[in-house]
Each structure stands twice: as C-alpha cells, then as structure tokens.
Amino acid sequence: MSAPTTTTHDSRLTTHDVRPVAGADLVPLRDAWGERLVELAAEYPDLLVLDGDLANSTRADIFAAAVPDRFFELGIAEQNLLGVAAGLATVGYVPWISTFVPFLAARALDQIRVVVAQPHLNVKMCGSYSGILTGKTGKTHQSVDDLAIFRAMPGVVTIAPADATELRSAMAAMMGHDGPVYLRLTRDPSPVVFGPGYRFEIGRGVLLHDGGDVALVSTGVQTVRVLDAAELLAAEGIAASVLHLPTLKPLDIDAVVAVAERCGAVVTAEDHSVIGGLGGAVAETLAEHRPTRMRRVGIGDTFGESAPNDFLLEKHGLTPRHVAEAARAVLAAKG
Amino acid sequence: MTIAEQTDERAGRTGEGASLAELDRLSIEARRLILQSIHTAGAGHVGGPLSCADLLVNLYFDRLRVDPANPGWPERDRCILSKGHSSIALYAVLALRGFLPVAELATFDAADSRLQGHPDMTALPGLDMSTGSLGQGLSPGVGMALGARLRGLPFRTWVIVGDGEIQEGQIWEAAFTAARLGLDTLCAIVDYNRLPQFGWPDPGGFTRTEPVDDPTGKFRAFGWHAVECDGHDHAAIRAAFDAAEAHPGQPTCIVAHTVKGKGISFAEGDYLWHAKVPTASDLELAGTELDARLAGIGGEAGVGQGEDA
Numbered sequence: 001m002s003a004p005t006t007t008t009h010d011s012r013l014t015t016h017d018v019r020p021v022a023g024a025d026l027v028p029l030r031d032a033w034g035e036r037l038v039e040l041a042a043e044y045p046d047l048l049v050l051d052g053d054l055a056n057s058t059r060a061d062i063f064a065a066a067v068p069d070r071f072f073e074l075g076i077a078e079q080n081l082l083g084v085a086a087g088l089a090t091v092g093y094v095p096w097i098s099t100f101v102p103f104l105a106a107r108a109l110d111q112i113r114v115v116v117a118q119p120h121l122n123v124k125m126c127g128s129y130s131g132i133l134t135g136k137t138g139k140t141h142q143s144v145d146d147l148a149i150f151r152a153m154p155g156v157v158t159i160a161p162a163d164a165t166e167l168r169s170a171m172a173a174m175m176g177h178d179g180p181v182y183l184r185l186t187r188d189p190s191p192v193v194f195g196p197g198y199r200f201e202i203g204r205g206v207l208l209h210d211g212g213d214v215a216l217v218s219t220g221v222q223t224v225r226v227l228d229a230a231e232l233l234a235a236e237g238i239a240a241s242v243l244h245l246p247t248l249k250p251l252d253i254d255a256v257v258a259v260a261e262r263c264g265a266v267v268t269a270e271d272h273s274v275i276g277g278l279g280g281a282v283a284e285t286l287a288e289h290r291p292t293r294m295r296r297v298g299i300g301d302t303f304g305e306s307a308p309n310d311f312l313l314e315k316h317g318l319t320p321r322h323v324a325e326a327a328r329a330v331l332a333a334k335g
Numbered sequence: 336m337t338i339a340e341q342t343d344e345r346a347g348r349t350g351e352g353a354s355l356a357e358l359d360r361l362s363i364e365a366r367r368l369i370l371q372s373i374h375t376a377g378a379g380h381v382g383g384p385l386s387c388a389d390l391l392v393n394l395y396f397d398r399l400r401v402d403p404a405n406p407g408w409p410e411r412d413r414c415i416l417s418k419g420h421s422s423i424a425l426y427a428v429l430a431l432r433g434f435l436p437v438a439e440l441a442t443f444d445a446a447d448s449r450l451q452g453h454p455d456m457t458a459l460p461g462l463d464m465s466t467g468s469l470g471q472g473l474s475p476g477v478g479m480a481l482g483a484r485l486r487g488l489p490f491r492t493w494v495i496v497g498d499g500e501i502q503e504g505q506i507w508e509a510a511f512t513a514a515r516l517g518l519d520t521l522c523a524i525v526d527y528n529r530l531p532q533f534g535w536p537d538p539g540g541f542t543r544t545e546p547v548d549d550p551t552g553k554f555r556a557f558g559w560h561a562v563e564c565d566g567h568d569h570a571a572i573r574a575a576f577d578a579a580e581a582h583p584g585q586p587t588c589i590v591a592h593t594v595k596g597k598g599i600s601f602a603e604g605d606y607l608w609h610a611k612v613p614t615a616s617d618l619e620l621a622g623t624e625l626d627a628r629l630a631g632i633g634g635e636a637g638v639g640q641g642e643d644a
Contacts, residue, residue: 080511084470084512087464089478089482091478091483092486110471115466115475118457
C-alpha cells in the first residue's frame with residue numbers, strides 16, 4: 001500500500017493538523033456551548049437564549065446565570081418555543097434554542113418548517129444530547145434521524161462540530177449567518193483535537209489526516225473515533241485520509257469528490273442512522289459526481305436504547321475498530 | 336370606473352379611525368373582492384374568509400398603525416392570520432388598504448403570485464408571519480409581543496385564530512406563556528363561527544358544530560382577559576378592541592361570534608362553502624345582495640360594477 005503523508009496540494013481540500021487524541025483535554029460540547037453563549041452575548045446584544053426546561057442539562061444554565069435578562073424559560077412546550085423564537089426573530093433578535101434533539105427535530109418539526117425554515121428566520125436551533133450517547137436515557141431521548149431531517153429541510157444550515165474548539169468557532173460563524181441553523185451538540189466529555197488557531201467555516205470540510213489508500217469521512221464527535229481508526233489502520237500500513245465534514249448542509253461536495261478521487265475507496269462514519277445523514281449525503285454526492293466504492297458506518301435502521309456508552313458504541317458498531325474494519329472491507333472490495 | 340380604480344383611490348388613506356359607515360362599506364367591498372378572487376382562481380376558501388372579513392377590515396382601517404408605503408416599519412402594529420386558509424380575506428383587505436394593487440387579487444393562487452394560497456411572509460410585504468399549518472400563529476405573536484417589550488417599541492400584536500384550530504395543543508402552550516409573561520400588548524381574536532370543515536360523528540348522528548365550547552372561559556382559565564363581541568358589527572368589534580387595548584397586565588382574548596360565509600345568503604352557515612368556488616351565477620347573485628346592502632347603508636348600488644363585475 002502506498003502511504004503518502006505529505007500535506008495535500010489539492011485546492012479542493014482544506015487541511016488542518018489536529019492534536020493526538022490520546023492525552024487530549026476532555027470537554028463536553030454542552031459546557032463549551034453554554035460558556036461560548038456568554039461570550040457571544042457580550043458581542044451581540046440581540047442574542048437571546050430560549051430554554052425548554054432543560055437548561056441544567058444543556059448547560060444553558062451557564063448563560064442564565066451570567067446574562068439573566070436575556071434568558072427566557074418557556075417550559076416544556078417545544079412547539080410554542082419555536083414559534084416564540086420565530087416571532088422574536090422578526091423583531092431582530094437572534095434566539096438560540098436550548099433543548100434535546102428529539103424535542104426539537106421531531107416534536108417541533110412542523111413549527112420549524114412553517115415559521116422558521118420557510119420564512120428563513122434567524123433562529124439558532126441547538127439540539128443537545130445528540131446521537132445515542134445520551135447518558136443512559138434510551139430511545140425517546142436519543143436521536144438517530146436528526147441529520148436526515150435537517151438535511152432535507154430547505155434552507156437550514158446543519159452543523160455537527162467535532163470538539164469544543166470547533167464548536168466555539170462554529171458558534172461565531174452561526175451569529176454571522178443570517179438564517180436558520182441547526183447545531184448538533186453532545187452530552188459527555190470528548191477530546192479536544194483542534195488547536196486554538198482553527199477556524200470553522202460554514203460549508204467547508206477539513207482534511208485532518210492525509211493518506212492515499214482509503215478515505216474516512218466523518219462528522220460530529222465521531223470524527224475523534226475516526227482519527228483513532230486512522231491510527232489503527234496506519235499500524236497495518238494502510239494510509240487513510242480523514243475528511244471531517246462539520247457542515248452537513250451545505251455539504252462540501254468538492255472535498256468529498258477530491259478525497260474519493262485520491263483514495264478510490266470511502267468509509268463514512270457517524271453517530272446517526274446510516275440512512276439520510278452523512279452516509280446518505282456522501283453516497284448521493286459520489287453516485288452523482290464520482291461513483292466510488294464505499295461503506296457506511298453508523299446506526300442501523302433501529303432505535304436506540306438505554307445502556308452505558310461503551311456498550312452502545314460496541315453494539316451499534318461505532319468504535320474505531322468498527323471503522324477500521326469497514327475500511328479493510330472496502331479496500332478488499334476495491335482490490 | 337372599475338373596481339380596481341375605485342378602490343385604489345382609497346389606498347394610502349390614513350386608515351386609522353374610519354367611520355362605522357366607511358367600515359361597513361369596506362366590508363361589503365372586501366366580500367365582493369373575496370368572491371371575485373376565488374372565482375377567478377378557481378380554488379380557495381370562501382366560508383372562513385367571509386367569517387373573518389369584518390375583523391380584518393376593522394383592524395386595518397380603524398386600529399392598526401401600519402404604513403402601506405413602508406410595510407417593514409419597525410414600530411408598526413403586527414397582525415398574524417393564524418387561520419392561514421382565510422388568506423384571501425387578508426389579501427383583499429391589504430389591497431383595499433393600499434399594500435398591493437387591487438387588480439393583483441386576480442393572481443391569487445396563480446403561478447409566481449405573491450398571493451400564495453396560504454400567507455407567505457417572504458412573498459408579500461405586509462405579511463407579518465407565514466401561516467397555514469393550523470395552531471401555529473399565536474406563538475409567533477407571543478414572540479413579537481415579547482420582542483416589543485424587550486425593544487421598548489410601542490407596537491401591539493393581533494392574532495386572528497380560528498375556533499377550529501384552537502383544538503391544537505400549541506395554542507394552549509402559547510396561551511399559558513403569554514399569560515405568564517403578562518403580555519398585555521397581545522390580543523388573540525377567536526373567529527368563533529363554530530363550523531369546521533367537516534364535523535363530528537356522535538351517538539345521535541352527526542354534528543358539524545365546533546367542539547370547543549366556551550373558549551372565553553378556557554382563555555380566562557389560562558390567565559387571559561377575555562371579552563366577547565359580535566364579529567360582524569363594527570361598533571361592537573371596535574369596542575372589543577378598545578377593551579383589549581385598555582386592559583393592563585394580561586393578554587386579551589376576544590371571542591368574536593361570527594357566521595361562516597357571512598354576508599352571502601347561499602354560503603352562510605353551510606359547511607360545504609368552506610372551500611367551494613362560486614360560479615358566475617353565484618357571483619351575480621352575491622353581487623346583487625352586496626349592492627342591496629350597500630344601498631341599505633346609503634351607498635350607491637352598482638358603483639364600480641362596470642367592466643370588472
């Protein structure tokens with residue numbers, strides 16, 4: 001196997017070095033979110049936070065304590081929560097929604113469609129506790145379909161950051177974007193792999209690891225597990241590219257095609273259903289622009305369940321080992 | 336003089352503080368435009384628009400501080416038609432008020448029209464919210480009223496909700512929130528015509544009557560100030576709006592007693608006219624009735640009938 005490890009010169013690929021996963025600081029995205037909102041509030045007087053009685057879970061409580069006059073508790077009524085946000089947005093405010101993913105993407109779906117997305121109002125929809133790693137909550141609180149939902153919703157920018165550093169940068173970009181955004185957040189501490197100089201751009205994928213044998217394409221905090229998978233593969237002499245796509249929509253089509261061209265084999269990985277999310281987006285893109293052998297790592301066509309994270313990662317096939325296995329399989333198929 | 340020329344002369348008039356006779360006359364004209372537009376489009380709703388037409392005329396010609404030349408004016412009063420399927424009533428009144436040419440009503444539901452079947456705030460300036468999926472209009476009204484308070488802006492927010500859509504749970508989520516926040520610049524107007532699209536099987540056979548009894552009491556139980564009025568009597572509507580504006584500390588709900596299809600004999604109270612297209616002969620009969628009513632209030636029957644009628 002060839003193993004080019006030099007920085008790419010393909011102009012379609014933005015590269016960024018990441019820190020080793022082993023030994024990285026562990027920061028929950030939800031904590032970084034609450035703290036970053038306080039910083040942004042100082043800069044943006046129109047920023048408000050609207051909570052659905054989950055502030056001490058989503059960590060909107062950090063904002064509530066620091067900026068109490070711009071925190072609004074709207075209770076356990078998510079359909080109204082989104083409607084109130086839409087009304088505030090028409091008066092020039094920038095409401096940030098604090099709730100769990102299913103209560104946003106599923107419970108308030110029609111409200112998002114009718115009064116946020118279609119009118120293109122400036123509401124920042126933040127879904128905490130995404131994916132299946134939600135602290136033993138089970139099927140009602142886990143989300144396997146939110147990326148599919150928001151990808152298919154016209155006009156909604158869809159962002160899933162990998163770590164606290166990328167999240168902080170993404171939140172500034174969200175304030176700079178006039179329109180609805182969905183932000184996918186996670187509960188548990190996760191490694192900080194981006195250096196402080198990293199700048200997130202809406203719609204821009206980032207090449208985090210450069211190799212010519214197989215492309216590992218991932219989003220959200222799953223990217224950290226994919227970086228570990230790249231190390232597992234490197235130990236076997238397989239050079240993997242790791243393309244991180246923090247924005248699911250608009251998708252960085254050029255980057256996806258470029259990395260597929262380079263490697264000729266693609267594995268996608270996400271803490272989400274393999275239907276309609278990252279795997280679906282990449283498959284659609286490659287089928288149209290550059291048909292390439294690929295495998296999708298993600299949650300099968302099934303609901304979540306309450307269990308420890310390690311168990312869930314293993315059962316649903318999201319560990320670095322599973323990603324590496326998929327890479328070997330697609331390489332074998334490539335021949 | 337065509338209807339369009341006649342009514343466009345009214346465009347840009349100050350609007351606020353119209354006389355009761357003027358409001359009556361505008362209500363008749365709005366009904367004529369509603370029926371004509373649905374006939375032209377070959378699709379749309381009739382019963383609901385006729386039910387809320389007087390409420391809209393009273394709002395736009397007597398109550399709302401709005402400026403057709405500057406529809407995005409930050410201090411304008413807000414008006415949300417939560418029952419978005421009655422859009423043609425809102426468009427007719429906005430046209431009479433000068434927000435769009437009256438002749439544009441002929442494009443209702445047509446390709447590339449600003450007058451979408453259900454209101455699209457991105458298509459037509461003057462619409463304060465996109466609506467159509469029922470039960471959703473009151474929550475943005477809560478957001479607007481809260482926004483006015485936070486910004487220190489003097490505007491008021493009016494939301495017309497159908498009595499059918501208050502079956503939706505979100506209405507009561509919004510009602511709870513508005514009362515808790517004490518949003519006294521918010522007024523919900525329930526178009527209480529008691530006639531939904533289809534109706535309800537019941538042990539005694541079948542009833543077409545809206546099942547939400549005593550909306551006034553229900554809104555009061557949620558912490559609202561609530562009053563009732565005849566939703567087709569401009570003096571009574573005006574008095575109810577005055578009561579809403581005068582009441583501090585709570586949002587107001589006005590339960591406006593209305594008749595679906597009001598003002599057109601063959602449509603009044605008939606559930607089949609929820610969404611039915613008037614034929615040319617229907618239009619002629621309706622025109623005769625509206626002319627007679629106009630004559631009855633001292634107007635000149637047949638004015639503007641010319642080539643448009």
